[in-house]
Every structure is written in structure tokens, then in C-alpha cells.
């Protein structure tokens with residue numbers, strides 16, 4: 506039917522689709538949480554087969570295989586819609602899509618076997634697949650338009666492709682090609698192939714860029730946060746604190762070093778898992794007490810550091826007392842025994858170079874608060890009586 510060269514030329518679009526599908530599959534294997542890549546790969550694989558058949562088969566055969574070809578295309582269209590839906594966290598509405606597919610396939614059967622009309626066939630198929638593609642788009646428009654430029658690009662590309670799918674019959678009409686005989690050599694088919702390949706390539710580029718961007722964000726997030734409490738770690742606290750220190754509007758500031766009292770005993774009495782829950786509870790209480798520009802980090806173990814901005818030392822002390830109060834009211838996390846308490850050391854910052862010094866002083870004040878019996882707030886500039894309660898004694902008190 507084809508000379509060797511012609512054959513290769515005709516199946517090239519299908520092969521190109523399969524190559525894109527393979528690339529997306531590899532990308533998904535590398536980053537499995539990005540499931541939209543897998544759905545997109547599925548969409549391209551499903552479209553490659555009917556695309557090849559349409560290019561190779563004569564018109565009479567196309568009629569015979571219309572339902573088979575249509576089913577593959579519709580399933581491919583739904584997989585593409587599903588990949589967008591996965592990305593936008595909306596539904597691709599499988600039940601509605603199934604109903605649309607059933608109606609479209611009935612129309613395809615009718616216009617292929619009963620009332621043969623290639624134009625009506627293409628029109629009903631374009632309308633059906635356009636509707637399937639529109640399902641997640643309608644949801645995302647009704648819900649929330651993405652704000653990020655890459656996701657916005659994906660949305661607009663999806664809308665353009667859906668509109669193109671709906672308007673393909675008009676293209677046939679404009680090109681004056683109504684009987685669709687000798688499809689592979691028709692200008693309509695050539696334009697269709699070029700459009701499908703261009704859209705596929707664009708979707709691959711945008712989706713891959715989104716996947717790479719998300720992976721970078723995820724890695725950065727893991728680097729900057731403590732996995733248990735999702736708080737900043739020491740490194741990212743220092744980084745962000747430096748930015749705050751450069752903003753004169755955020756002065757005066759204060760550093761709070763805080764530590765859960767007798768945390769080892771909590772672990773020993775109720776187990777490490779309960780200890781983890783306590784750490785998560787404390788982190789949520791600390792975070793709930795912060796304002797817009799304040800920072801909190803887990804420096805290690807049961808030790809936390811807070812940078813309070815635009816605050817006096819007195820107000821910082823009040824905030825520490827508020828945290829103590831919140832801890833007291835959330836004691837249900839421990840089944841029985843002594844109440845959950847924390848000790849604090851607070852040091853002021855009035856110039857950017859003082860952070861390291863303030864951290865040291867806050868740590869020293871915290872150490873003093875611990876020695877003085879725990880569940881205390883020690884602030885810079887106050888002379889505290891030099892009492893020392895050793896560990897054994899404090900256990901008896903608690």
C-alpha cells in the first residue's frame with residue numbers, strides 16, 4: 506500500500522507520540538508522586554494507535570474500525586483530562602465522561618454504518634471528545650484559577666486545545682474538504698497531525714516544567730523543615746532571620762529559647778510515639794501564638810527558638826506566659842501525671858549584628874530557668890535569685 510519511505514512518514518506522528526509517552530513515563534518513574542505525568546503518558550499511548558491506523562487505513566476500512574478508533578481516542582482524551590484534573594486537584598468526572606463517550610460512540614456507529622457521513626462522524630466525535638476535555642476545566646474555573654504562571658499556562662493551553670477539539674469540524678469546512686477521501690494526503694489531515702503533535706509537545710514541556718518545579722520546591726521544603734513538626738530547622742531559621750534583621754520596620758525584636766521540661770521522662774513513661782505527639786502539640790501551640798513576621802524553629806530534640814519582631818521585652822515575656830498557659834490547657838495529650846510545662850529564656854535584639862549574641866544569652870537564661878525549677882520565663886536584664894534545684898529534687902517536686 507505504501508512505499509517504505511511513505512510508510513515511515515505516515516507512522517512518524519504515532520511514533521513521536523509514543524516517544525513523548527515514554528519520556529513522560531520515565532519522568533513519572535523518577536518522581537512517582539507526580540501522577541499527572543503517568544496519566545498524560547497514558548493519553549499519548551492511547552492516541553498513538555488510532556492515529557497510526559487513521560493514517561494507514563483506506564476510508565472504507567476506517568468506517569469499519571470507527572468504533573475501535575473512536576474508543577481509543579475518547580479514552581485518550583479522558584486520560585489527558587484526568588492528568589489536568591490530577592494537577593488541579595479536581596475531578597475528571599468519570600461517570601459524566603462515560604455517558605458522553607457512550608453517546609459519542611453511538612453517533613459514530615450511526616454515521617459509520619447506518620447513515621454514512623464522514624463529516625457528521627468527525628463532528629460528533631469532536632464534540633464528544635471536546636466535552637470530555639472540558640469537564641475538569643469547568644470545575645477548575647468554578648473552583649479556583651491557579652495563581653502560579655506555569656499552572657496558568659497549563660490551564661490556558663488546556664482551554665486552547667479543548668476549543669480546538671470542538672472546532673475541528675469548522676476546520677474541515679474551511680478547508681473545503683467535505684468527503685474526507687484519501688485522508689493521509691488531505692490538507693485537513695496534515696493540519697490535524699501538525700496541531701496534535703504541537704499540542705502534545707507543548708503539554709509535555711509545560712507538564713515536565715511543572716514536575717521539575719514541584720520537585721525543586723519539595724526538596725527545598727525538606728531541606729528547610731523539621732520532618733516531625735514541619736517547623737523551620739536551625740539552618741533555615743538563620744537564613745530567614747537574617748532577612749528579617751535587614752528590615753528596620755521589624756525592630757525591636759526578641760529571641761526566645763524554649764525547652765520542654767522533663768521531656769525524657771515523658772518518653773520514658775509513655776513511649777517515644779507519645780513524645781512525638783507532645784512535640785507536635787508544642788509546635789502547633791508555638792505557631793498559633795506567632796504573628797505575621799515572627800519565626801519559630803526546632804533547633805533539635807525538645808528545644809525551640811522563636812524570633813519575635815516589632816515587640817518589647819515585656820510583651821515577649823507576656824507571649825511566653827501565654828504559651829505556658831496554652832500548654833497547661835492542652836494537657837490531655839498526657840494520660841496522667843505532671844502537667845506539660847516549658848521553660849523560656851528571652852533576650853532582646855536592637856541591631857542586626859546582635860542575633861548570635863542574643864541566641865547565646867537566651868540559651869543561658871533558659872539554662873538558669875531550668876536550674877531554678879523549670880516552668881519559668883527568664884528575661885534579659887533581670888537579676889534572678891541564684892537558686893539551683895538539682896534534677897533529683899525537681900523529680901520529687903513534679
Ligand SMILES: Nc1nc2c(ncn2[C@@H]2O[C@H](COP(=O)(O)OP(=O)(O)OP(=O)(O)O)[C@@H](O)[C@H]2O)c(=O)[nH]1
Pocket residue numbers: 733764765766767768769770772776777778779780781784805806807875879
Ligand atoms: N519522642 C522524641 N524524643 C526525642 C526527640 N528528639 C530528642 N528526644 C528525646 O528528648 C530527650 C531530651 O532529654 P534531656 O536533654 O535530658 O532533657 P529533659 O528530659 O527535657 O530535661 P530538661 O530539659 O532538663 O527539663 C531525650 O530523651 C531524647 O531522646 C524526638 O524527635 N522525639
